[in-house]
Amino acid sequence: MSDTRTPSDPPVLSDDELSALDAHWRAANYLAVGQIYLMANPLLTRPLVPEDIKPRLLGHWGTSPGLNLVHTHLNRVIKDRDLNALCVWGPGHGGPAVLANSWLEGSYSETYPDVGRDAEGMGLLFKQFSFPGGVPSHVAPETPGSIHEGGELGYSLAHAYGAAFDHPDLVVACVIGDGEAETGPLAASWHGNKFLDPVHDGAVLPILHLNGYKIANPTVLARIPEDELDRLLRGYGHDPLFVTGDDPATVHRALAAALDTALDRIGAYQRAAREDSATERPDWPMIVLRTPKGWTGPEEVDGVPVENTWRSHQVPLPGVRENPEHLRQLEAWLRSYRPAELFDADGRPTERVLARVPEGAARLGSTPYANGGLLLRDLPLPDPADHAVRVDRPGTTLHEPTKVLGGLLESVMAATADRRDFRVVGPDETASNRLDALYRATGKAWQAGTLPTDEHLAHDGRVMEVLSEHLCQGWLEGYLLTGRHGLFSSYEAFAHIVDSMVNQHIKWLRTSRRLPWRRPIASLNYLLTSHVWRQDHNGFSHQDPGFVDHILNKSPEVVRVYLPPDSNTLLSVADHVLRSRDYVNVIVAGKQPTFDWLTPREARGHCARGAGAWEWAGTEDGSREPDVVLACAGDVPTQETLAAADLIRRHLPELALRVVNVVDIARMMPDTEHPHGMPDAEYDALFTRDRPVIFAYHGYPWLIHRLAYRRHGHAHLHVRGYKEEGTTTTPFDMVVRNDLDRYRLVMDVIDRVPGLGVRAVAVRQEMADARTRHHAWIREHGTDLPEVVDWTWGG
Template sequence: MSADTQQAPLEITDEEVRALDAHWRAANYLAVGQIYLMANPLLAEPLRPEHVKPRLLGHWGTSPGLNLVHTHLNRVIKARGQDALCVWGPGHGGPAVLANSWLEGTYTQTYPDVTRDAAGMERLFKQFSFPGGVPSHVAPETPGSIHEGGELGYSLSHAYGAALDNPDLLVACVIGDGEAETGPLAASWHSNKFLDPVHDGAVLPILHLNGYKIANPTVLARLPEPELDELLRGYGHVPIHVAGDDPEAVHRAMAHAMDTALDHIALIQSTAREEGVAERARWPLIVLRTPKGWTGPAEVDGLPVEGTWRSHQVPLSAVRDNPQHLRQLEDWLRSYRPRELFDEHGSPRPLVLDCVPEGARRLGATPHANGGLLLRELPLPPLERYAVPVDKPGVTTHEPTRVLGSLLEHVMHDTAGRRDFRVVGPDETESNRLQAVYSASGKAWQAGTLTVDEHLDRHGRVMEILSEHTCQGWLEGYLLTGRSGLFSCYEAFAHIVDSMVNQHIKWLRVTRRLPWRAPIASLNYLLTSHVWRQDHNGFSHQDPGFVDHVLNKSPEVVRVYLPPDANTLLSVADHALRSRDYVNVIVAGKQPCFDWLSMEQARAHCARGAGIWDWAGTEGGTREPDVVLAAAGDVPTQEVLAAAQLLRRHLPDLTVRVVNVVDLARLLPHEEHPHGMSDFEYDGLFTTDKPVIFAYHGYPWLIHRLAYRRAGHPQLHVRGYKEIGTTTTPFDMVVRNDLDRYRLVMDVIDRVPGLAVRAAPVRQSMEDARLRHHDWIREHGTDLPEVADWTWAG
């Protein structure tokens, strides 16, 4: 064991070792029992096949190491009066964390029917990976958890997110050696360059190396210790190594490592807080090497198990049918000497609970793992203060995200004292026109600085790192522990976190069904630099499909908004920042965009989610429309209004209705989504039998999927992004994808009965305009003047 620290902690006594070992053995016993047993939990009688579950599910291999960590965290939390949270990275370590929650009593407090006695132990065992029970991994149902077992690779970024603006909190993070091979985890090691020892808490990574994944060795476990040590020091940590398979020796070494690490953390924090030291801290890290499946069967059917990949899941797989396996299981369970650990009623004996802290300091009871209990309302200002004036639609322009940036600056300023709001993004805050926030807070940064740097701040609350995974993990950890924030990202690269948002949505869906979980602030995405204005970066930056991914998920959780201008963006953002337990995706441009609605109109339109823009159509309230022009998104809205203007000019007898959709879920039936429209509402808006030409921001088939059950669906024709892109002019992007105003007019002529012949000259002129555009941009490199200088003239 090694560490760069000032003074070695005192050795623990033999009595403390006995207590720690008793707790650890009890947790191991409970972990094995959960995987195998459905009756006879205390082995009050010889084990019989009917005591064993018919389907054996779960993961044993990582559990003994997790139990060791939990046991030793208990010790230092109790001894130091430390507020702590633990993020359990190894995906399927559920048996261990559930076992410890039951031992400390929080499981019974949360689920009173799972009592801390023999009857409750039997329920604990049977429910594990059992129909109607609980998952095999750490899940929302697990007290003290903020990290789903399936979120492989995100543990460390979650831990840092939890520590931000939590100055008194220790966040331990157990990183499995399989997880350590993932890209998200590799990037998140750099989070220590953003942790402020003055205003943030501490993260203690515990790299648990047991050598194997499901069937293969792990990279870090096979590195020689000096090489691994150099790697971790290169990441900016001070490694403390603990290794072995002798329980007493490992307990002593682990206790020493924990004390060394916490003393080091205390020194870093006191030095920064009391002396104002500005050097970047080198935080401690524990490397724990223990055998995979430690204390389990050494050999099964003549093959080695303990210390190999064979212990990963269920070491004894045929217990009901194989008498030898049944005997091995009973010997294995009795090896923990359960009568020493539990009394005749099945309750843990005092020695087992000697290291367990009390009340909210228990890892399963910390309010930081149930962040809604700590959440405060954001001080959002009146929107009128930041609204842009709109006397007439389509005359003035603003950059919507720049307008939003002023609102976010206000929120950042007004949360400066309480520090519970952050803006994160992969090096894109200024690029996305949100730089107004720098007036209230700079960019968090603990590494070196140069004179040319701007807005770097050791105490900043704007988080930028060129890793979407790390940004997402930080913000998730921040939200799950009771704070609020916004994730700003280029639209095309939001896909990088597809799996992460999927897991967060699943988490929220489950927590909505757990009355003890308090609602947390929503995860809010602002996707900008979007597909239609990536004409300069080109095809690689053109992908609007994140919306499709999100709308596949749980309808009670997901919301997607496409505000068409600055004031509607303000209204949508205000709603999203106030909301709870949602994932809100907002797609809005950063380039100059026409102002269509006043603030009052924007509020009403956003509340409806979809509505008729009377001023843009030619209905006049006298008869049904001949055609409906619909739009969702800022660029599609502009093209639809330009098309409506052309139709008014060239086909004045045609009755046109213009519909704008802000809330995409409004297109779904109300039985499928809480925001969905009834058939009555939908038919009133879009009609049942008139052509609907729908200009959509993303892939056109999504609109068809949302509306396929509607009566008017056969009349629905959608234009959107068709995966045709390049480096070109802004208008050429819409032309290439047939979303342009001229194509939309042609669509109307093609689909309204009677126009094909009567309006043939108009259609030809539209086609000519597209050809003229083609030649113009290749000669001049800019869009046609009639496009570039277009305004809404009514």
């Protein structure tokens, strides 16, 4: 690695600046190695002995020198240019480097006063790393200045763009590991530059760190010819600056030149857009930094090469406690950084080490942009009643719930026009999901070419559509983590694409809740529509309600799931989740015409309870317990339940029937398992202890059983839901195929109420005949039975 490509006419570092930067870099490298290995003797005041070494060696050295180099040089430009900056650290387990730099700059000790910036604090920093009761080996919520989980490969650049949107004074550097660069989400993330508005947004500076290897293999982008890599990155719309080398002084000078050149170009593009109204999309700069993996570490161990190979990825000297030669090599490695020049006798970093480090909130570990709750403002939300639909009688009028919600979201978008802290993201489905009222308040973010036939595209738009759920999720996470609000609208079946991403965000929120210094952020809100029961036209591939199951497997303190049955309950739920903090909220609501069941006032009360009996739908007289409970959750299951109740009222009027609707699905859990769970006494009062409960559920039926398995009445609980019976068919045939239809529910009541089967045999046969008639009708006419299509609530 002898050649070094640098920008033309690079600024030149003085020898004094070079010396200060190199001292800081060496100090950070020393601290990174110390964290991986040492539990005592942090300043090497005596020769190392096996007892100084941790019994379990965990951590990742290979990427650390490069991350330390980037952090060192970002410090310089932040201080020299008075930048507001944030860095997203993409390489997986780069924790030792980011923690080292946070400790050096003082942010870590200010956040955790027990880990002081002295010898004792250094010892604690070392011991706690990857140690029981300590901190993780990757960049995590515990790391000051971080918004990106270090093991979350593929999403760093999407997070960086999300952080830059609507923060016009912010520069977001993003270090992308060359292993991460092989992932599909990262490959799509390069297109973020087609959505970045140089007027209203900040800048993203990608830094592609090529050190050649993953855990055990070379990386693709490090092994293709450099001219091919250059063409690839230019094809993505970037203007790459290459820095390559293994001589520290040469690389320091080249990286400083590249950063200055990149920031000069960013500033020029922003001034042209903001002052001269330039509209041409910039060729935003980026840096390709190629340095050896495990740089400055052991060149060989046990006779095999380590530095600049995959063997340096994790712990280059694995047998330090047992192998005297490994212990000798470790001590030589640590002393090669000349720690006596970097730390004084008390273990404090010297003035030379800190000469180019910014102060206060300018430090990367102290930036408020990485603790978004510090910047967060409440959304100016309208009263949901202002957008509600009128309901004179339940079940007689229909509206499209998400279209009604679109009016409320339009109001929020208009009210945030000046402050620009609310966005709606989705994979090309905003209009399809009936949220197109938003376009009256804003356009769709777009910086690429336009045609006269295009609609709603705008440089300053705050609706973001791209056919990549990963980008939508990553953008919104970055946006929320830096102090703003948003909503992710998606077809229900394809929310699964971001399963692993929402896993990490939930874990981030759960950990953040335990860190008093991390302020609450706006919740991550999903609107899942075009759902399983109304994907009759798209067919089996679009029919999957399992995202709710995935979410409810996660930390109860963080996750919430709502299934509003109509437009007014959707408005109430949306108002609630948009006000909430530190949750992942999932709303499942249809976009097709749905019956209006509750008035705005009734909807507000029902949603506050989360579950309740609809007295107007049942036949109880209050003198005794019901004979049977018909329960439901979800818009289509609610309609089928009410239709079944209507049939029971007409055919079995002597039956004492209770109808229960559940909006907040966590209410089915005990209060000991989830904050929204019902105490047993409340559950028993609503569902009874020993009466049959026929539950029509939106998703997979076993979820309800899992949530309620500890309840007294679980043996009497029978759940109908989706059971993977789908195809291209009619809407009602979807529920018939899955035994969720009104006729099947009536049959279930007859089968499960003691003694009713004998008395109501004729009614049961009539229900079975209706299902048979349905099958013949749809195959002849291609539409559902008139009695189904024309049904309204007759109670």
